[in-house]
Amino acid sequence: MTGASMTGADTTSDGMTGPPAGSPLSRFAWHCRNNPKRELWFAWYATVIFYIIFFVVFFPVTKAEPPPHPWWSDAQVAAWFQQNHHGLLIGFGIIFAVAGMTAPQNALIAYSMRRMSVSRAFAYSYLVMYSLSAVPGLLLLCVVLSVGAMQTGLDPAATHWLFDFAFLSYIGTMGVFLVGSLVWMLAILLDKNRVMPKWFGYLNLCNALTEVVVAPAWIFHTGVLAWNGLISWWVNMVVFGIYTGAFITLLRNLIRREDFGDGPLPDLPSKAAGGNAPHGNTPHGNTGAASLAGTAP
Amino acid sequence: MRRNDGELILLWTLPVLAVIWVSAFFLFPGFVHPMSPTMTAAQVAAFYRDPAHLSRIRYSMILFNWFSVALIPLLSLLVMQVRRMAHRTPILSYCLLGCTAGGPALFLIADLFWLLAAFQPGREPQLTLMFNDLAWMTFTVGVPFLIGQSLILALAIYIDRPDRPVFPRWVAHFNVLVAAALAPAAFTGLALSGPMAWNGLLPFWVKNIAIAVWIVVMGVMLGRNIYREHAANDAQPAAAAAVPA
Numbered sequence: 421m422t423g424a425s426m427t428g429a430d431t432t433s434d435g436m437t438g439p440p441a442g443s444p445l446s447r448f449a450w451h452c453r454n455n456p457k458r459e460l461w462f463a464w465y466a467t468v469i470f471y472i473i474f475f476v477v478f479f480p481v482t483k484a485e486p487p488p489h490p491w492w493s494d495a496q497v498a499a500w501f502q503q504n505h506h507g508l509l510i511g512f513g514i515i516f517a518v519a520g521m522t523a524p525q526n527a528l529i530a531y532s533m534r535r536m537s538v539s540r541a542f543a544y545s546y547l548v549m550y551s552l553s554a555v556p557g558l559l560l561l562c563v564v565l566s567v568g569a570m571q572t573g574l575d576p577a578a579t580h581w582l583f584d585f586a587f588l589s590y591i592g593t594m595g596v597f598l599v600g601s602l603v604w605m606l607a608i609l610l611d612k613n614r615v616m617p618k619w620f621g622y623l624n625l626c627n628a629l630t631e632v633v634v635a636p637a638w639i640f641h642t643g644v645l646a647w648n649g650l651i652s653w654w655v656n657m658v659v660f661g662i663y664t665g666a667f668i669t670l671l672r673n674l675i676r677r678e679d680f681g682d683g684p685l686p687d688l689p690s691k692a693a694g695g696n697a698p699h700g701n702t703p704h705g706n707t708g709a710a711s712l713a714g715t716a717p
Numbered sequence: 718m719r720r721n722d723g724e725l726i727l728l729w730t731l732p733v734l735a736v737i738w739v740s741a742f743f744l745f746p747g748f749v750h751p752m753s754p755t756m757t758a759a760q761v762a763a764f765y766r767d768p769a770h771l772s773r774i775r776y777s778m779i780l781f782n783w784f785s786v787a788l789i790p791l792l793s794l795l796v797m798q799v800r801r802m803a804h805r806t807p808i809l810s811y812c813l814l815g816c817t818a819g820g821p822a823l824f825l826i827a828d829l830f831w832l833l834a835a836f837q838p839g840r841e842p843q844l845t846l847m848f849n850d851l852a853w854m855t856f857t858v859g860v861p862f863l864i865g866q867s868l869i870l871a872l873a874i875y876i877d878r879p880d881r882p883v884f885p886r887w888v889a890h891f892n893v894l895v896a897a898a899l900a901p902a903a904f905t906g907l908a909l910s911g912p913m914a915w916n917g918l919l920p921f922w923v924k925n926i927a928i929a930v931w932i933v934v935m936g937v938m939l940g941r942n943i944y945r946e947h948a949a950n951d952a953q954p955a956a957a958a959a960v961p962a
Contacts, residue, residue, distance in 0.1 A: 456805055457805070458876065459804055459805060459806050459808050459809055459876070460806060460808060462872065463808055463812065506907075508906075509904075509906040509907045510904070510907065512858075512906065513858075513903045513904035513905075513906060513907065514903075515861075515903075516858040516859075516860060516861050516902075516903035516904075517860075517861070517864065517900050517903040517904075518861070518864075519861035519862070519865070520816060520819075520861045520862050520863075520864050520865015520866070520868070520869075521865065522815075523812045523813075523815035523816045523819075523862070523865050523866075523869065524808075524812050524815075524869075526811075526815045527808050527809075527811035527812040527814075527815055528808065530811050531806060531807075531808050531811065534807070543811075547811055547814060547815055548818075550815075551814075551815040551816075551818060551819065552818065552822075554819060554861075555819065555822050555823065555826070559823065559861065560826075562858075563851070563854050563855050563858060564851065566854055566858065566906040567847070567850045567851055567854050567906075569906065570754070570850075570854075570906045570907075570909065571754075571846070571847075571850050573757065573758070573846075574843065574846065574847060574850070575758075575843035575847075577843075578843050578844060578846075578847045581847075582847070680805065680806075
């Protein structure tokens with residue numbers, strides 16, 4: 421059974437379905453009702469929207485990134501909280517409202533591993549580790565900086581402790597991202613279903629290594645290894661940016677290629693349409709699968 | 718013992734847990750008349766130093782520490798229901814699973830801060846104030862995964878098969894409403910008094926009542942489904958026996 425017929429869309433003789441011509445809104449509504457991959461697209465759009473919100477909140481709104489200096493005095497820290505009072509409270513309020521969107525992202529990445537020819541243990545490990553990571557690696561910073569921003573009557577030494585707590589929990593939460601990236605890397609390198617390209621497996625290793633080089637931020641207050649240093653923050657952020665851009669693109673391709681079988685994933689529809697799919701893979705267990713490959717909103 | 722007999726045991730822990738949660742809620746003196754974010758360091762320190770309060774703070778937070786994570790089996794039962802829905806992929810049950818630990822984990826961190834404040838009430842009042850603020854903020858803004866799980870559950874129900882749905886459609890609307898009721902709590906840092914403060918109408922009363930109503934409604938709907946599955950399982954062997962081989 422094809423996804424199209426399962427969802428009740430009108431199908432043509434070859435099983436192809438398509439959105440009606442009309443306004444973007446009516447096409448969007450059609451996809452919400454009929455697109456056989458709508459669950460996967462929901463998770464992908466949630467990922468993209470979350471990262472846009474994350475970027476806007478963390479960089480221009482709260483100015484938590486690039487991070488302020490770890491060597492500041494109590495007075496400088498107090499002044500930073502005062503200057504960013506509204507930005508911190510509005511920005512992190514937005515994060516508290518939308519941080520549940522990290523779940524669809526982790527679920528989609530776990531799904532990519534479920535689609536691979538590896539044990540489900542990889543998908544489950546990643547899902548649990550990255551679900552856990554949101555608390556010390558994201559939300560603690562938001563809570564603690566919100567307390568520092570809202571409570572202006574707090575002693576400067578206590579405010580400084582909140583500042584250290586926030587940035588060290590955020591930048592210094594390493595293991596879940598380190599091991600999580602290695603789990604995804606291993607799954608990609610072992611996979612025979614061509615779900616993700618092998619080079620992205622090695623990019624996971626780069627991402628994992630950034631969690632190694634960030635460890636000295638727990639020790640150094642100044643220099644390239646401090647929490648705002650060239651190595652601990654800037655290199656980390658550049659690699660993370662490239663890594664995130666890569667996996668968002670690759671997950672999009674994965675959804676477009678998905679045939680709901682359990683064998684190797686076909687190539688992207690544009691290549692397959694020309695009849696030159698280099699591997700000529702036939703999806704297993706799903707006769708109508710090819711018709712689903714190109715259904716993207 | 719059949720497969721979903723165990724689910725029934727997990728389900729029936731819920732009324733017992735509800736009694737414990739409600740008792741712990743009323744035992745904590747800071748919840749009955751929610752503490753204001755405008756309290757000074759001296760007032761907050763006096764609250765924790767009051768002998769009439771100290772034992773109640775400690776015992777209520779120990780109770781919460783023991784049993785707050787007991788919500789996870791209920792959420793896992795909901796994951797099992799989402800798995801029964803007519804979805805193409807298991808991704809929405811993964812999403813829900815990804816949310817299950819987040820809410821209780823954030824509450825557990827708030828609980829630790831309250832217990833820390835009460836551990837050394839003779840501490841410098843500024844430090845007691847800091848732990849108290851950390852506890853109240855973590856407790857109040859700890860809604861992201863609760864909002865996430867309500868909206869994911871709503872989406873899962875909306876795209877379930879309309880002719881034989883696992884949950885009726887109103888449960889999806891109800892979950893959207895609960896998510897909307899929880900959202901103002903995320904912005905509580907912006908107000909120290911009034912309806913948006915952490916002791917105010919929206920972040921305290923509306924949020925906590927929404928969580929309580931959600932647990933009751935989802936518990937009842939879950940119970941209905943699990944008993945139906947149970948009845949179907951009972952009917953199956955009888956039907957199989959009635960058909961000659």
